Amino acid sequence: xxxxxxxxxxxxxxxxxxxxxxxxxxxxxxxxxxxxxxxxxxxxxxxxxxxxxxxxxxxxxxxxxxxxxxxxxxxxxxxxxxxxxxxxxxxxxxxxxxxxxxxxxxxxxxxxxxxxxxxxxxxxxxxxxxxxxxxxxxxxxxxxxxxxxxxxxxxxxxxxxxxxxxxxxxxxxxxxxxxxxxxxxxxxxxxxxxxxxxxxxxxxxxxxxxxxxxxxxxxxxxxxxxxxxxxxxxxxxxxxxxxxxxxxxxxxxxxxxxxxxxxxxxxxxxxxxxxxxxxxxxxxxxxxxxxxxxxxxxxxxxxxxxxxxxxxxxxxxxxxxxxxxxxxxxxxxxxxxxxxxxxxxxxxxxxxxxxxxxxxxxxxxxxxxxxxxxxxxxxxxxxxxxxxxxxxxxxxxxxxxxxxxxxxxxxxxxxxxxxxxxxxxxxxxxxxxxxxxxxxxxxxxxxxxxxxxxxxxxxxxxxxx
Amino acid sequence: xxxxxxxxxxxxxxxxxxxxxxxxxxxxxxxxxxxxxxxxxxxxxxxxxxxxxxxxxxxxxxxxxxxxxxxxxxxxxxxxxxxxxxxxxxxxxxxxxxxxxxxxxxxxxxxx
Numbered sequence: 001x002x003x004x005x006x007x008x009x010x011x012x013x014x015x016x017x018x019x020x021x022x023x024x025x026x027x028x029x030x031x032x033x034x035x036x037x038x039x040x041x042x043x044x045x046x047x048x049x050x051x052x053x054x055x056x057x058x059x060x061x062x063x064x065x066x067x068x069x070x071x072x073x074x075x076x077x078x079x080x081x082x083x084x085x086x087x088x089x090x091x092x093x094x095x096x097x098x099x100x101x102x103x104x105x106x107x108x109x110x111x112x113x114x115x116x117x118x119x120x121x122x123x124x125x126x127x128x129x130x131x132x133x134x135x136x137x138x139x140x141x142x143x144x145x146x147x148x149x150x151x152x153x154x155x156x157x158x159x160x161x162x163x164x165x166x167x168x169x170x171x172x173x174x175x176x177x178x179x180x181x182x183x184x185x186x187x188x189x190x191x192x193x194x195x196x197x198x199x200x201x202x203x204x205x206x207x208x209x210x211x212x213x214x215x216x217x218x219x220x221x222x223x224x225x226x227x228x229x230x231x232x233x234x235x236x237x238x239x240x241x242x243x244x245x246x247x248x249x250x251x252x253x254x255x256x257x258x259x260x261x262x263x264x265x266x267x268x269x270x271x272x273x274x275x276x277x278x279x280x281x282x283x284x285x286x287x288x289x290x291x292x293x294x295x296x297x298x299x300x301x302x303x304x305x306x307x308x309x310x311x312x313x314x315x316x317x318x319x320x321x322x323x324x325x326x327x328x329x330x331x332x333x334x335x336x337x338x339x340x341x342x343x344x345x346x347x348x349x350x351x352x353x354x355x356x357x358x359x360x361x362x363x364x365x366x367x368x369x370x371x372x373x374x375x376x377x378x379x380x381x382x383x384x385x386x387x388x389x390x391x392x393x394x395x396x397x398x399x400x401x402x403x404x405x406x407x408x409x410x411x412x413x414x415x416x417x418x419x420x421x422x423x424x425x426x427x428x429x430x431x432x433x434x435x436x437x438x439x440x441x442x443x444x445x446x447x448x449x450x451x452x453x454x455x456x457x458x459x460x461x462x463x464x465x
Numbered sequence: 466x467x468x469x470x471x472x473x474x475x476x477x478x479x480x481x482x483x484x485x486x487x488x489x490x491x492x493x494x495x496x497x498x499x500x501x502x503x504x505x506x507x508x509x510x511x512x513x514x515x516x517x518x519x520x521x522x523x524x525x526x527x528x529x530x531x532x533x534x535x536x537x538x539x540x541x542x543x544x545x546x547x548x549x550x551x552x553x554x555x556x557x558x559x560x561x562x563x564x565x566x567x568x569x570x571x572x573x574x575x576x577x
Contacts, residue, residue: 245511245514303513310512347513351513
């Protein structure tokens with residue numbers, strides 16, 4: 001609207017100059033000019049809307065690609081071969097179940113008008129969610145684009161948790177757990193950070209927490225909940241005495257590289273427009289992943305004497321996690337630092353801290369997402385720059401290094417709320433589902449493998465002709 | 466007739482096969498196997514966890530040859546498979562009583 005007024009104002013001024021200098025003003029001529037200006041402005045708005053919508057639809061598909069092949073392959077390769085299908089199915093099930101839940105109630109609870117902590121029920125069954133943009137979130141794209149884009153986040157977040165309880169949880173219990181988790185943990189957290197009027201919304205009235213694409217909403221919640229489930233369920237049979245190495249680092253490698261590419265949709269798409277900010281987030285995402293892979297590999301090379309493929313891809317994912325909250329706020333140099341810190345920090349979490357405490361976070365969902373998400377959310381408060389994203393107003397200091405020292409505290413509050421909600425919510429859900437149906441498969445089923453015991457099939461049949 | 470069984474490094478399979486063909490051996494059976502002798506295994510690292518792998522990939526080959534062919538075949542295997550390092554493998558030789566070609570019921574050395 002502002003642009004429209006400015007443009008027609010300029011054209012009118014131009015019209016006056018012409019009128020004074022050359023010919024007598026003509027009402028017809030002025031009207032024609034005004035009409036042309038209005039049409040011009042509408043055409044510009046349409047073009048911007050079309051461009052933004054194209055990018056956001058592609059981004060939504062990219063984020064789904066992170067789950068579908070990406071995470072499923074990444075996790076599938078890391079388990080033993082008797083559990084490969086069951087592990088992939090857990091992620092795939094999220095693509096189906098969370099989608100339906102999102103349409104029924106999830107979107108409304110996360111992004112509907114509500115209180116500072118959770119959305120209301122005005123948009124259940126997607127009531128009122130059509131092609132008209134929702135100006136509170138993304139004024140240039142149909143609200144359904146925004147809705148489906150956010151759905152892809154709601155899918156991958158619970159799917160990340162599955163890495164912690166891999167190789168031992170009942171498929172049925174997992175489904176019930178995830179539906180409850182999406183309602184009790186994910187939707188409130190998304191509403192607080194991203195929802196209009198949310199308590200932690202950076203432009204709201206509560207504590208302004210910077211989270212561009214989901215450091216707290218996605219990675220802290222999933223990572224911390226993963227830790228809670230890993231401890232609650234207990235270790236896999238034979239852990240840690242019996243070796244349980246990945247059955248195919250090749251699958252994991254392909255999965256991780258798909259995650260890297262899909263993450264451009266995750267972070268750059270979070271600009272919600274095909275804008276310069278999207279470019280910033282795109283560049284930072286890439287730089288963060290590269291620096292973190294180098295950090296992890298270097299740490300591994302020094303400690304174990306060899307840089308491994310699994311180390312490289314784990315580091316890249318750790319960097320992608322850590323840069324997620326920062327991607328729309330920091331400079332490329334800032335993202336290199338964040339990535340490097342994340343690579344080394346997550347390596348230390350996974351190889352050292354996990355063994356000290358002895359919990360069986362099977363695929364390191366906490367060590368990578370919980371730890372990397374927490375680190376990234378805090379570092380966002382340090383490195384955020386108003387020149388990249390003047391979210392608090394043009395020229396106003398954004399991050400700690402710019403002089404806004406309170407931001408580090410605000411980030412810590414966001415992280416603490418995400419930790420608290422995840423721990424309490426997950427514990428309650430686990431307790432209820434455990435009483436209702438039991439969480440773990442029987443010992444026999446676990447030995448046999450979840451592919452056979454839960455799904456009645458095997459991932460690899462070498463004997464088949 | 467003699468049966469020669471040899472356990473060798475997988476990387477030496479092609480060289481051994483070529484050497485046997487050159488020595489005049491007509492038939493050979495190969496198994497992908499895992500095992501160890503005095504070599505023991507090696508260690509692998511996955512996300513900082515150390516795994517001891519004590520059964521290593523090996524190739525086992527089996528061939529039955531005439532008595533006069535035996536020494537040439539053994540010589541061919543040794544010369545192609547030896548690196549001089551621990552883990553090169555072993556050869557076992559045993560006597561064979563009978564050989565039968567399923568297609569036409571030929572018996573003895575002619576069936577080899």
